[in-house]
Amino acid sequence: MNLPAMQKVLVADDDGINREVLAELLKPEYTVLLAKNGAQALERAARHLPDLILLDVIMPDMDGYEVLRRLRADPLTEHISVIFISGLDRPEDEANGLNMGASDYIAKPFNATVVTARVALHLQVVRQRRMLERLANVDGLTELANRRRFDEVYAAEWKRAQGERRPLSLALLDIDCFKQYNDHYGHPAGDRVLRSVARTVASFMRRPADLAARYGGEELALLMPDTDAVQAQYLVDCVCRAIEQLALAHGASLVKPVLTVSVGGATIAEFGGESATELLDAVDNQLYRAKHAGRNRVEWRQGGK
Numbered sequence: 397m398n399l400p401a402m403q404k405v406l407v408a409d410d411d412g413i414n415r416e417v418l419a420e421l422l423k424p425e426y427t428v429l430l431a432k433n434g435a436q437a438l439e440r441a442a443r444h445l446p447d448l449i450l451l452d453v454i455m456p457d458m459d460g461y462e463v464l465r466r467l468r469a470d471p472l473t474e475h476i477s478v479i480f481i482s483g484l485d486r487p488e489d490e491a492n493g494l495n496m497g498a499s500d501y502i503a504k505p506f507n508a509t510v511v512t513a514r515v516a517l518h519l520q521v522v523r524q525r526r527m528l529e530r531l532a533n534v535d536g537l538t539e540l541a542n543r544r545r546f547d548e549v550y551a552a553e554w555k556r557a558q559g560e561r562r563p564l565s566l567a568l569l570d571i572d573c574f575k576q577y578n579d580h581y582g583h584p585a586g587d588r589v590l591r592s593v594a595r596t597v598a599s600f601m602r603r604p605a606d607l608a609a610r611y612g613g614e615e616l617a618l619l620m621p622d623t624d625a626v627q628a629q630y631l632v633d634c635v636c637r638a639i640e641q642l643a644l645a646h647g648a649s650l651v652k653p654v655l656t657v658s659v660g661g662a663t664i665a666e667f668g669g670e671s672a673t674e675l676l677d678a679v680d681n682q683l684y685r686a687k688h689a690g691r692n693r694v695e696w697r698q699g700g701k
């Protein structure tokens with residue numbers, strides 16, 4: 397079993413001694429990253445996506461309040477928890493920090509035990525939030541993104557592709573004769589092959605923006621941003637071949653003695669006429685065609701829209 401990765405804490409303070417003290421305090425339990433000014437804090441936050449930032453309020457050039465404001469304005473870093481560590485110890489300073497969206501406020505000079513306890517508490521909250529996010533977004537059987545997550549990412553990628561005038565490819569993959577598989581081998585065996593198929597699909601979705609999702613029952617969606625029709629069809633052909641090569645026996649298939657899949661796909665290269673829902677419908681039509689042409693094949697809409 398893999399050990400869970402250590403949580404990451406970024407310490408941003410212009411005072412070298414403070415940075416060192418905090419780093420020594422946290423190093424035994426967490427991966428500690430350091431920043432000596434606001435700009436560095438923002439850059440490290442975006443690059444490493446820490447679980448928590450201990451942020452000094454008073455720093456030259458860019459103070460902690462401004463760093464927090466910029467973190468919250470960037471979708472990449474907006475959810476990172478921040479604890480202010482500040483020499484300003486008036487109640488209104490503390491209230492101001494919390495009102496800006498900090499999780500906590502610790503006045504300097506800080507007490508080491510209190511800092512460690514508060515950091516542990518906030519990181520526990522972060523862990524719980526991640527778990528809830530996972531429950532909300534991940535399909536329990538296949539461990540792929542669930543339908544809710546797919547809908548969300550599809551809408552966002554559609555907007556991005558449209559804005560940047562980049563192609564967007566989408567495919568729906570459906571296991572062939574899965575009803576017969578369940579009838580022949582039993583539902584638990586059906587679950588197992590569905591998981592194997594999902595794992596194989598996911599192993600081909602390698603670019604950071606690619607998404608494999610469970611679209612419904614035994615139907616998986618493959619969302620491939622910034623991927624043209626030629627690249628997407630090549631990738632999907634590889635997926636189908638890899639699934640067939642798993643050589644999962646399917647004695648009741650009307651196609652082959654091993655498990656196969658059918659795929660429908662389409663690429664949108666020019667935006668204007670077609671909506672995201674229409675692209676999905678087009679992909680669904682292609683899947684229907686693949687099934688009706690005998691299954692175990694990929695049908696891709698020809699002539700990009």
Ligand SMILES: Nc1nc2c(ncn2[C@@H]2O[C@H](COP(=O)(O)OP(=O)(O)OP(=O)(O)O)[C@@H](O)[C@H]2O)c(=O)[nH]1
Pocket residue numbers: 537570571572573574575576578582583584585586587590612613614687691
């Ligand atoms: N084991 C298992 N079966 C599922 C799951 N979700 C959907 N199914 C089954 O998938 C089958 C889909 O059947 P159909 O839609 O008739 O499709 P099919 O038998 O694959 O036929 P074609 O798609 O035409 O090749 C149904 O029997 C569902 O019960 C699941 O999570 N686990």
